[in-house]
Amino acid sequence: MDEKNILNYFFELGQLKKIEHEGWRLAGVTHPETVAGHALRAAQIGFVLAKMEKYKNPQEVCTMIVFHDIAECRTGDIHKVANRYVKKDEQKAVKDQLKNINEIGDDIFKLWQQVEQRKTTAGIIAKDADLLEQALLSKEYVEQGFSTAQDWIDNVNDYVMTDSAKKILKKLDEVKSTDWWQGLKQIDLQKPE
Numbered sequence: 001m002d003e004k005n006i007l008n009y010f011f012e013l014g015q016l017k018k019i020e021h022e023g024w025r026l027a028g029v030t031h032p033e034t035v036a037g038h039a040l041r042a043a044q045i046g047f048v049l050a051k052m053e054k055y056k057n058p059q060e061v062c063t064m065i066v067f068h069d070i071a072e073c074r075t076g077d078i079h080k081v082a083n084r085y086v087k088k089d090e091q092k093a094v095k096d097q098l099k100n101i102n103e104i105g106d107d108i109f110k111l112w113q114q115v116e117q118r119k120t121t122a123g124i125i126a127k128d129a130d131l132l133e134q135a136l137l138s139k140e141y142v143e144q145g146f147s148t149a150q151d152w153i154d155n156v157n158d159y160v161m162t163d164s165a166k167k168i169l170k171k172l173d174e175v176k177s178t179d180w181w182q183g184l185k186q187i188d189l190q191k192p193e
Contacts, residue, residue, distance in 0.1 A: 005100040012097065015073040023079035027148045029141055035069050035077060038133060042068075045136075046129035052164035053125055060111075064126040067108050068115040070094060090116075118161070128165040131156050135169060140177045 016036040024032035043065040050058035071090035074097065078086055094112050098105030114123030115130070135156045141149035157169055 002100070006104075009097065009101055012073050013070065016069065019072055019077055021079075022077045022082070024137075024141065024146075024149070026079060026081065027141060027146045029146055029149075033137060035072050038137070039066055039069055041136070042130045042133035045133050046126050049129050049132070049162060049164050050122075050125050053121075053162050055121060055125055057122070060122050061125050061129065064111045064115050064122060065129055067112050068126065068130060070097060070108075070112065073097065124161050128160045128162045131160055132165050132168060135172060136177070139172055143177055 016039065017034055019035045020032045021035065021038060022032070043062040046061040046065045047058045050061040055061065071088070071093040074093040075088040075090060078088055094109060098109050101108075114120045115126045116123075118124050118127050135153050138149040138152040138156075142153070153169075153172065157166070160166055160169060
């Protein structure tokens, strides 16, 4: 295998740190998260969901999620309104990206397909993690004043398939995104002398 091809692929993956999710702009978010930022938390969620679902190989789910948006290096992110008018061929983009890294590319493509097709347990869990991450981000945006982001939370319930993701989504309205750090702040005030 040619290490130059591997390096080129690595540099291409770096584009995911620069591509922002465009759909959030419709909600008024001027600097939405990047695709790479989304993929990181989605992979972490995927590991936890896999464990909750008692899936034997949570690392497989994480790997799927890390690669699930790689087409966007070449296609960019197109929001749902634009999708009515513009069609992108993500499968072609992914195949083209991976063709120069041989059997490694074949393995990545198989992982990517499982998320897209949602026909395997791992693929279903991975897609649920992807959707759940976006619901969490929606919650964060709603709390920042972007009220129309609530639409995403309302709609994602129809698409998740695992019991664990459904249970988590049911609890989403009971927490604030800042609850995790409440009570963790240590205040060390010195009395004036």
